[in-house]
Amino acid sequence: MAFALVRSTADGNNTPITLGFSYRDTGDIVVKVDGVTKTLTTHYTFPTSNTITFTAGNIPTNGQVVEVRRATNHSARLVDYVAGATLTETDLDTDSEQAFFMAQESLDTANDSITLNASDVYEGNSKRIINIADPTGAQDVATKAYTDSQVSSVATNASAAATSASAAATSATNSAASATSAASSATSASTDGAAQVTLATAQVALATTQATNAAASATAAAASAASVTGGGPALDGGGTGETSVIRTNKNQISGNVSLTVPTGSNGMSAGPITITSGSSVTVSSGATWHIVGT
Known part of the structure; x- marks a missing residue:
């Protein structure tokens, strides 16, 4: 429960925002839109003591977060008691209200803070955390930007690895093709060699036949000569x-x-x-x- 705080999401309409809490001076009211502090009269006004509206051209757009918070002046006491002076109700009310309002505002701030739950674990109450530095330790909280950069780096490395793997696969395919070509050449050479051997064998056989025939012819001629010479x-x-x-x-x-x-x-x-x-x-x-x- 908020004591001196109203937080809402704008819908694009300039609907008056009801404060629902007391304040001593309009200067103690702080208005922010998406975390940006607005200026009284320039950006917003008090049509009544308990409501505010935004000026033309400064109406929050749909989805923006509007926060109206009381911030009582705590830099100095509002009442200074003097010995022998008359103590009035107004002085007492002013003094106690300053202390009371500051206590409420402190509670609102505490309720907006990260706290430990019953399990001794910090809870973010489903809120975003901003303005966080990049992590340096192993157990530091990582920001979205840091995480995105790391994921991008991993994706880049993965892409490079995939490209390298693809190149290796292509090289392997080319090597396999070369090996197949070499095997085909070897087979062709073997076939050609076998054909050459077959041809050479045939030529040797032919030469042998021719030599045999020549020898037979020579023998026949010799026999014929012997027959003529002898007979x-x-x-x-x-x-x-x-x-x-x-x-x-x-x-x-x-x-x-x-x-x-x-x-x-x-x-x-x-x-x-x-x-x-x-x-x-x-x-x-x-x-x-x-x-x-x-």
């Missing part, structure tokens, strides 16, 4: 105007062979020569056959 003569060269050698085996032309010295060619053999039955040598017109050593 009968062979005619080397034989082109027109050339000298050909008619080779024999043990100075014999045998094996049922027929040799011809072409026209314009010269045949030559080491003698003596025996032509066995079934074999023959024909010297064409314009050709010669020389047998040396006969």
Whole structure:
């Protein structure tokens, strides 16, 4: 319960505020709007001794807090008793009212203060606390501005961490892509290498086949030569105007062979020569056959 205090929330209308308490002088009444002290006559007036209204242009807006408080002068006593002077009722009332009013005002101030409750804990009575310094100790009260700045700092750090994590994830993705590409290249290289090995194997097989065929051909040629040399003569060269050698085996032309010295060619053999039955040598017109050593 307030003794010399009226506190209300404005609604934008200039409704007269009823004081509901006594005062000695209008100068003892203090009017504040949202904590700002207003001036008598300039901002407000007393239409009656127990009400106040605001002047035009100074009416509190909706939601502003209006406080009307009595603040009796306590810097000096209002009554100074003098020995031998007449003691009047007015002097006694004035003296006691000053003390009484100041006591009431002190109680109002105490009721507005933070107090300990039954649990020995300070209560704010659902009121805001303003003009608080930033905390320095671990158990200091933190202001909204300080808390907001710390939350903002945490949010900034979290955002930076998220950005760093995203960059790391991107780097990891790129690394994975590079590894996949490298694996693909290795697989491709392995495939190409296998193909090259297969090709080389095929080429070796072909070369082997060709060598085998060449060897077979050489063997066949050797066999053929041996057959001709061993079983009968062979005619080397034989082109027109050339000298050909008619080779024999043990100075014999045998094996049922027929040799011809072409026209314009010269045949030559080491003698003596025996032509066995079934074999023959024909010297064409314009050709010669020389047998040396006969």
